[in-house]
Amino acid sequence: MTSELPLPTDTxxxxxxxxxxxMLGISMLLITGLVTAAGAYVENQREQVVRSxxxxxxxxxxADLAAVDRLARTWGTDREAxxxxxxxxxxxxxxxxxxxxxxxxxSGSYLELTTSGPEVTVTVMVDLGLDTTIAGGSVDGxxxxxxxxxxxxxxxxx
Amino acid sequence: MADVDDGRGQLLLIGGLALAVVLVSLALILxxxxxxxxxxxxxxxxxxxxxxxxxxETRGSVAGSIRHVNDVYRGxxxxxxxxxxxxxxxxxxxxxxxxxxxxxxxxxxIEDVFGHPGTQIVDNNESTFQTFTPRSGSIVxxxxxxxxxxxxxxxxxxxxxxxDVTQGTVEDTLKHEQSFVFxxxxxxxxxxxxxxxxxxxxxNMNVMSYNGSGGFSQVCTSTxxxxxxxxxxxxxxxxxxxxxxxxxxxxxxxxxxxWNGDLAAGTYRLFVDRAQESLRDVVNTANxxxxxxxxxxxRPSDDASPYTAPAVYSSIVFATYRSSSAEYDGEIYxxxxxxxxxxxxxTVTTFDVxxxxxxxxxxxxxxxxxxxxxxxxxxTLRLYNDTDLLSGSxxxxxxxxxxxxxEKLADPTTSLVxxxxxxxFANDDQGNERLVTQVHEDDGDTDILxxxxx
Numbered sequence: 001m002t003s004e005l006p007l008p009t010d011t012x013x014x015x016x017x018x019x020x021x022x023m024l025g026i027s028m029l030l031i032t033g034l035v036t037a038a039g040a041y042v043e044n045q046r047e048q049v050v051r052s053x054x055x056x057x058x059x060x061x062x063a064d065l066a067a068v069d070r071l072a073r074t075w076g077t078d079r080e081a082x083x084x085x086x087x088x089x090x091x092x093x094x095x096x097x098x099x100x101x102x103x104x105x106x107s108g109s110y111l112e113l114t115t116s117g118p119e120v121t122v123t124v125m126v127d128l129g130l131d132t133t134i135a136g137g138s139v140d141g142x143x144x145x146x147x148x149x150x151x152x153x154x155x156x157x158x
Numbered sequence: 159m160a161d162v163d164d165g166r167g168q169l170l171l172i173g174g175l176a177l178a179v180v181l182v183s184l185a186l187i188l189x190x191x192x193x194x195x196x197x198x199x200x201x202x203x204x205x206x207x208x209x210x211x212x213x214x215e216t217r218g219s220v221a222g223s224i225r226h227v228n229d230v231y232r233g234x235x236x237x238x239x240x241x242x243x244x245x246x247x248x249x250x251x252x253x254x255x256x257x258x259x260x261x262x263x264x265x266x267x268i269e270d271v272f273g274h275p276g277t278q279i280v281d282n283n284e285s286t287f288q289t290f291t292p293r294s295g296s297i298v299x300x301x302x303x304x305x306x307x308x309x310x311x312x313x314x315x316x317x318x319x320x321x322d323v324t325q326g327t328v329e330d331t332l333k334h335e336q337s338f339v340f341x342x343x344x345x346x347x348x349x350x351x352x353x354x355x356x357x358x359x360x361x362n363m364n365v366m367s368y369n370g371s372g373g374f375s376q377v378c379t380s381t382x383x384x385x386x387x388x389x390x391x392x393x394x395x396x397x398x399x400x401x402x403x404x405x406x407x408x409x410x411x412x413x414x415x416x417w418n419g420d421l422a423a424g425t426y427r428l429f430v431d432r433a434q435e436s437l438r439d440v441v442n443t444a445n446x447x448x449x450x451x452x453x454x455x456x457r458p459s460d461d462a463s464p465y466t467a468p469a470v471y472s473s474i475v476f477a478t479y480r481s482s483s484a485e486y487d488g489e490i491y492x493x494x495x496x497x498x499x500x501x502x503x504x505t506v507t508t509f510d511v512x513x514x515x516x517x518x519x520x521x522x523x524x525x526x527x528x529x530x531x532x533x534x535x536x537x538t539l540r541l542y543n544d545t546d547l548l549s550g551s552x553x554x555x556x557x558x559x560x561x562x563x564x565e566k567l568a569d570p571t572t573s574l575v576x577x578x579x580x581x582x583f584a585n586d587d588q589g590n591e592r593l594v595t596q597v598h599e600d601d602g603d604t605d606i607l608x609x610x611x612x
């Protein structure tokens with residue numbers, strides 16, 4: 001009398017393993033998705049923050065330039081210097097300020113503030129008097145000195 | 159112990175950590191946002207404002223020093239006024255300012271650079287018998303100051319001594335330069351004239367100006383018996399008066415004349431940017447034909463009015479300011495209480511002519527000049543063979559001379575005359591010119607003490 005051995009039909013171990021795999025997979029997918037989305041959101045926010053902070057710094061520097069220019073244009077200024085303590089970095093990244101199109105009024109001079117990673121560039125117009133020349137140059141964040149030397153405005157690291 | 163091999167918690171832990179890092183980053187970024195907002199609301203330019211404020215304070219203190227010296231030490235010569243008195247006052251101001259600034263952690267210094275001589279013309283005799291006429295003669299239409307800039311011009315007429323006329327009469331008087339009302343005539347270097355009439359009707363003193371081409375200003379009135387007309391602040395008895403607005407239109411140098419001076423009495427005072435001796439020469443020449451035949455003004459020692467006295471007209475100081483975040487160095491030009499344009503032209507401070515030998519047509523001229531903005535001054539001397547420039551010919555000249563010196567002028571012709579006019583033209587780099595003339599006899603100065611011309 002022979003009897004056929006029954007095929008194994010117990011799937012309990014399989015479902016346990018499958019359950020693990022599925023749960024791990026889905027959890028990983030969810031967590032990865034969450035982290036990626038949150039990371040992109042954070043990166044996006046950071047870029048916006050950098051942009052707005054560079055704009056604020058640029059506006060302040062431009063206002064300082066205009067203020068020094070106003071005082072210098074009135075009778076009797078041989079030399080004038082103002083030191084502005086700007087943030088050395090924005091959202092953890094260093095930045096540079098450059099005077100683009102330097103020269104006399106009408107040259108279209110403006111300030112260009114740049115950071116790398118995130119790569120952000122902000123431009124701010126410079127509004128000077130009718131006879132003031134601004135010298136070209138580039139400075140890093142931190143202490144910045146605006147100097148009127150009797151003939152032109154110069155920006156340099158203080 | 160099946161729980162030991164359970165790794166599900168690790169994944170959640172790693173995931174949780176990753177999310178925590180993301181959240182911390184977000185918090186840091188929010189921190190940057192807050193800092194940006196903070197930065198954006200900071201007061202920009204306050205350092206520059208402090209420097210500007212210091213400069214304004216310095217200008218005010220120096221102006222006060224000039225006023226003080228001219229008032230308190232009136233009657234002294236310019237060297238005493240400027241070198242002794244003014245510099246002492248300025249040193250005190252500089253030291254006091256530096257002490258006050260040191261309290262706030264800043265430093266400052268004010269140094270004298272240059273002082274420009276001028277003249278104050280004063281009539282402080284309040285007697286109603288003392289009309290607005292010059293020292294010599296009975297002329298009523300006369301030149302008070304010629305080709306100069308002026309400042310702090312104040313006239314205080316006595317209302318009861320003014321002409322009592324209608325406004326129509328005043329308008330006609332100004333239009334046709336008639337003799338019914340006292341008026342002051344201002345002529346600028348573009349030969350434009352303005353007139354300021356002062357008269358009374360019953361209870362009021364009235365002031366009105368005319369621009370020489372049909373335009374009359376509003377009439378300003380005062381009920382005071384002695385109301386001060388202030389040309390600097392454009393007021394009558396402290397109240398704003400539009401009759402003085404014309405002073406803003408004046409260009410270059412101005413000549414001031416009093417017309418019908420017998421129809422006003424009271425006091426007046428003004429400062430002119432010409433050194434005393436050259437002002438007296440040009441005014442005497444304008445009123446009496448030459449510098450010595452009669453005097454327009456007394457001197458302070460005569461104790462009579464009107465008189466002239468040397469004055470510090472304007473000054474240049476060098477101011478220095480240092481704070482933790484702002485620096486300022488600059489020359490500051492101070493001309494207190496200005497009327498019309500600032501002084502820019504040079505003035506001849508001394509002009510002496512010596513005629514050491516007999517009738518040989520030779521004169522030795524010594525001169526000295528000063529420029530309010532410290533520009534280089536170039537002098538030209540000319541010798542005319544008559545009693546004034548217009549009727550005489552330029553027989554000798556010396557050009558491109560320095561700001562001060564001594565030179566000999568000689569008539570090279572064989573037809574020598576007895577009377578010569580010697581002229582000093584002082585020019586600065588900006589093209590401003592001042593002229594002073596003197597008439598002299600070619601007699602070897604034998605009668606310098608008794609006759610005019612010497």
